[in-house]
Amino acid sequence: xxxxxxxxxxxxMILALTFAAACVCSGFSSxxxxxxxxxxxxxxxxxxxxxxxxxxxxxxxxxxxxxHPWWDAVALGMEDAQKKxxxxxxxxxxxxxxxxxxxxxxxxxxxAAAEHGNYDVIGVDVADAKTITPVLDKMVDSGYKVMTFSSxxxxxxxxxxxxxxxxxxxxxxxxxxxELCQKLGYKGKIAILVGSPGAPCHEERAQGAKDxxxxxxxxxxxxxxxxxxSIENAYDLAKQILKEHPxxxxxxxxxxxxxVGTARAVTELGSNAVIVGMDxxxxxxxxxxxxxIYCLGVQDCYSIGFDTLQVAVKxxxxxxxxxxxxxxxxxxxxxxxxxxxxxxLEVLYGDALQ
Amino acid sequence: MKKIRITEKTFATTAVVGSILIVIMLLAxxxxxxxxxxxxxxxxxxxVSAFYLKSMADRRSKTITxxxxxxFDYMEKAVSVIDDEKIENQEDLRAAIGRMKKLLSxxxxxxxxxxxxxYTQYTTYTGGSRHxxxxxxxxxxxxxxxxxxxxxxxxxxxxxxxxxxYFMGKKFKACFVQIDINDIVNLLAFDDQExxxxxxxxxxxxxxxxxxxxxxxxxxxxxxATKGTxxxxxxxxxxxxxxxxxxxxxxxxxxxxxxxxxxxxxKDTGWELVVMIRESVIQYHIQEISDKSxxxxxxxxxxxxxxxxxxxGILFVMFKQVAKEQLDEEKExxxxxxxxxxxxxxxxxxxxxxxxxxxxxxxSKIQEGTMENIALVACxxxxxxxxxxxxxxxxxxxxxxxxxxxxxxxFKHGSVYRTGGDEFVVLLQGKGYDxxxxxxxxxxxxxxxxxxxxxxxxxxxxxxxxPSDEQLHDVFERADQMMYExxxxxxxxxxxxxxxADENNExx
Numbered sequence: 001x002x003x004x005x006x007x008x009x010x011x012x013m014i015l016a017l018t019f020a021a022a023c024v025c026s027g028f029s030s031x032x033x034x035x036x037x038x039x040x041x042x043x044x045x046x047x048x049x050x051x052x053x054x055x056x057x058x059x060x061x062x063x064x065x066x067x068h069p070w071w072d073a074v075a076l077g078m079e080d081a082q083k084k085x086x087x088x089x090x091x092x093x094x095x096x097x098x099x100x101x102x103x104x105x106x107x108x109x110x111x112a113a114a115e116h117g118n119y120d121v122i123g124v125d126v127a128d129a130k131t132i133t134p135v136l137d138k139m140v141d142s143g144y145k146v147m148t149f150s151s152x153x154x155x156x157x158x159x160x161x162x163x164x165x166x167x168x169x170x171x172x173x174x175x176x177x178x179e180l181c182q183k184l185g186y187k188g189k190i191a192i193l194v195g196s197p198g199a200p201c202h203e204e205r206a207q208g209a210k211d212x213x214x215x216x217x218x219x220x221x222x223x224x225x226x227x228x229x230s231i232e233n234a235y236d237l238a239k240q241i242l243k244e245h246p247x248x249x250x251x252x253x254x255x256x257x258x259x260v261g262t263a264r265a266v267t268e269l270g271s272n273a274v275i276v277g278m279d280x281x282x283x284x285x286x287x288x289x290x291x292x293i294y295c296l297g298v299q300d301c302y303s304i305g306f307d308t309l310q311v312a313v314k315x316x317x318x319x320x321x322x323x324x325x326x327x328x329x330x331x332x333x334x335x336x337x338x339x340x341x342x343x344x345l346e347v348l349y350g351d352a353l354q
Numbered sequence: 355m356k357k358i359r360i361t362e363k364t365f366a367t368t369a370v371v372g373s374i375l376i377v378i379m380l381l382a383x384x385x386x387x388x389x390x391x392x393x394x395x396x397x398x399x400x401x402v403s404a405f406y407l408k409s410m411a412d413r414r415s416k417t418i419t420x421x422x423x424x425x426f427d428y429m430e431k432a433v434s435v436i437d438d439e440k441i442e443n444q445e446d447l448r449a450a451i452g453r454m455k456k457l458l459s460x461x462x463x464x465x466x467x468x469x470x471x472x473y474t475q476y477t478t479y480t481g482g483s484r485h486x487x488x489x490x491x492x493x494x495x496x497x498x499x500x501x502x503x504x505x506x507x508x509x510x511x512x513x514x515x516x517x518x519x520y521f522m523g524k525k526f527k528a529c530f531v532q533i534d535i536n537d538i539v540n541l542l543a544f545d546d547q548e549x550x551x552x553x554x555x556x557x558x559x560x561x562x563x564x565x566x567x568x569x570x571x572x573x574x575x576x577x578x579a580t581k582g583t584x585x586x587x588x589x590x591x592x593x594x595x596x597x598x599x600x601x602x603x604x605x606x607x608x609x610x611x612x613x614x615x616x617x618x619x620x621k622d623t624g625w626e627l628v629v630m631i632r633e634s635v636i637q638y639h640i641q642e643i644s645d646k647s648x649x650x651x652x653x654x655x656x657x658x659x660x661x662x663x664x665x666x667g668i669l670f671v672m673f674k675q676v677a678k679e680q681l682d683e684e685k686e687x688x689x690x691x692x693x694x695x696x697x698x699x700x701x702x703x704x705x706x707x708x709x710x711x712x713x714x715x716x717x718s719k720i721q722e723g724t725m726e727n728i729a730l731v732a733c734x735x736x737x738x739x740x741x742x743x744x745x746x747x748x749x750x751x752x753x754x755x756x757x758x759x760x761x762x763x764x765f766k767h768g769s770v771y772r773t774g775g776d777e778f779v780v781l782l783q784g785k786g787y788d789x790x791x792x793x794x795x796x797x798x799x800x801x802x803x804x805x806x807x808x809x810x811x812x813x814x815x816x817x818x819x820x821p822s823d824e825q826l827h828d829v830f831e832r833a834d835q836m837m838y839e840x841x842x843x844x845x846x847x848x849x850x851x852x853x854x855a856d857e858n859n860e861x862x
Contacts (some may be wrong), residue, residue, distance in 0.1 A: 031824065067470075067480050067482045067483050068483055069484070071481050071483075072483055072484040075479060078477075079477065082476055082477070086476075091476070092476065093476045093477065094476070094477055094478075095449065095478040095479065096477060096478070096479035096480070097471070097478070098480050099478050100479075100482065136489070314631065
């Protein structure tokens with residue numbers, strides 16, 4: 001009888017040890033973001049909603065700010081939606097085009113060309129809200145179905161039908177800056193790097209950063225620079241800032257290229273400046289892993305792409321914002337830290353490239 | 355030379371010891387064969403594991419290489435076919451790409467123009483940042499193979515070739531296909547029993563195929579997962595093999611179970627295909643065969659023991675039986691010999707030798723004073739010589755037989771001995787002694803009657819044991835004296851005697 005209980009006790013001990021080992025292996029004790037949480041940072045599993053498209057074929061035109069990996073991630077979400085429509089027998093063809101360098105002029109030319117194409121919907125990631133908004137209004141007035149998507153919406157009051165993307169750029173900028181301020185103990189000199197002048201998402205984030213820093217009397221903005229969505233520019237600008245202000249304590253990077261260029265400069269010059277930035281660039285994630293970047297705000301690009309195509313189909317069918325889709329479809333941004341970087345690298349790029 | 359006499363016991367002992375030795379040798383030999391079989395099985399398992407895995411890894415690696423080569427061929431053919439078609443606008447190009455994609459079962463087939471715009475069946479996009487091989491301003495003349503990590507959705511193998519064609523008035527510089535690694539995994543999924551695991555790895559050990567490689571490694575980086583499970587030297591060699599795209603094998607033990615993995619580079623991809631099997635799995639399969647063999651072996655041992663036991667038992671019983679029969683025969687022979695030694699062959703009564711044995715035994719008793727009553731009757735056949743002389747020895751012998759029968763018939767309760775040619779002695783004990791007088795009287799009466807009938811006449815005299823007698827012969831002496839007296843008396847009655855015969859002979 002005693003021997004029987006002893007066996008039970010042994011089994012319980014083995015179970016307890018196994019559970020403990022499983023907890024340790026799964027990172028239970030770390031209390032930080034794990035793989036499951038990372039899945040919520042970027043939602044790769046999507047299904048089309050119940051909407052039944054009216055046509056069997058659609059043709060769209062999308063143009064975005066710049067050829068850049070961030071929009072490649074958006075493209076993957078679009079392709080996923082396109083495949084799922086195809087499984088339902090609905091053929092969607094589209095163009096997804098951008099210039100090598102961000103340019104509102106290039107965007108206007110592309111939109112003008114698109115007017116001559118046979119597209120059901122024209123989607124725009126607004127390069128410059130001020131100059132592009134009138135163009136979009138004119139197109140809508142001419143009968144074109146126009147929507148905005150991904151990083152930047154047009155100005156308020158624009159006649160575009162709907163927007164799918166980040167609707168909280170100001171908050172993203174503010175949240176990242178709050179993280180930086182907290183890290184620095186709410187005192188220090190800060191430099192802000194922005195992407196393209198006029199690009200709503202960049203400008204809004206920069207504004208969020210400025211307003212946050214203004215809340216703390218011991219914090220000061222020493223520089224605000226635009227890299228034109230170029231890593232090389234960001235690197236040069238960061239180096240310049242570090243030379244002019246060697247005592248700079250932190251950088252707020254408002255787009256995807258900012259943190260990469262800044263991290264390169266900080267590493268090269270041996271600065272201790274703390275970097276907070278946006279997006280999921282591969283190099284930036286490696287800097288995050290190495291501790292050069294303190295945190296990154298990662299947007300769910302995949303969902304932006306997937307939802308953009310769904311909303312485009314509904315717009316093409318003549319629908320307007322309401323029950324079928326909102327005027328602004330919001331997508332999430334998650335701040336990730338050093339301990340989350342390896343898993344994020346694995347999820348997004350595969351560890352072979354690490 | 356001294357001659358050793360082989361007795362029956364020696365023979366039996368030699369046979370038993372020899373049999374035991376043979377049985378022990380047989381058992382030892384069978385046990386040795388069993389141990390050897392187990393050891394050989396283990397060695398075979400290791401050898402088979404390595405050979406089996408090497409062959410499997412090699413085959414699978416070649417499968418991927420063939421897949422890559424086929425796709426390169428398909429791309430060349432597809433571009434050639436599209437080039438022959440009339441492509442006037444983007445719709446024509448998309449339709450042509452779609453036809454080729456379907457015809458050649460290509461997963462993702464695309465053409466790239468000189469502005470890095472990618473054309474697929476359904477989409478047209480600026481792909482400068484999306485496809486690594488487009489990062490270069492000028493395409494290499496060689497075919498390119500790269501692994502693409504598609505932002506969390508999947509991992510793909512990209513195969514690209516440079517082209518120099520014009521469609522829609524634009525120059526096209528490249529063509530590429532992307533193969534989902536899951537499709538490659540499905541192509542390689544050869545083991546339904548999940549006893550063999552395989553996975554594809556990049557040079558730094560990262561798992562590309564997302565397949566599990568056994569309980570220890572799982573989906574982890576294989577280089578990191580195997581660290582510490584083998585010696586540092588072996589592990590370094592393993593890492594170097596991965597880095598320099600070489601094949602090899604690695605053995606390690608997890609929880610007492612030997613894991614064998616074989617890795618083979620996949621040509622031009624920078625991948626290593628790793629196949630792993632738990633030796634216990636092969637051992638399990640071989641064990642079944644081995645167990646059957648060992649079971650047969652054990653059955654043979656048991657069968658041998660049963661047969662040997664049965665055979666020994668039968669031999670023992672037979673040996674005992676033969677020994678008993680021999681003993682009985684010897685006893686019988688002894689008895690016959692004894693009977694022959696103590697019996698008179700003519701009359702069937704005991705002979706003088708028997709009488710002497712009896713006399714000796716009785717003398718011992720007399721001397722010990724334990725001898726109870728005994729009477730001795732001395733008998734002598736009258737006229738035997740006469741019959742022999744006149745009628746021949748056959749008639750004489752007949753007379754002896756008739757006399758013996760007469761004595762035996764009358765002295766039923768006595769022991770009759772023929773002590774000479776015409777002499778008999780009867781020993782009376784017990785009842786024979788008690789009725790001696792009546793018996794003697796009856797005998798004498800018959801004798802007297804026989805005289806008248808000219809039949810067998812036997813003179814008898816008797817005496818009993820007297821306290822003063824020291825031996826039986828003393829009794830015999832008195833009985834013999836009395837017999838002679840009786841012979842004279844019978845002669846007077848007309849019976850033939852020796853003298854009568856002598857007289858007749860003289861007259862003749």
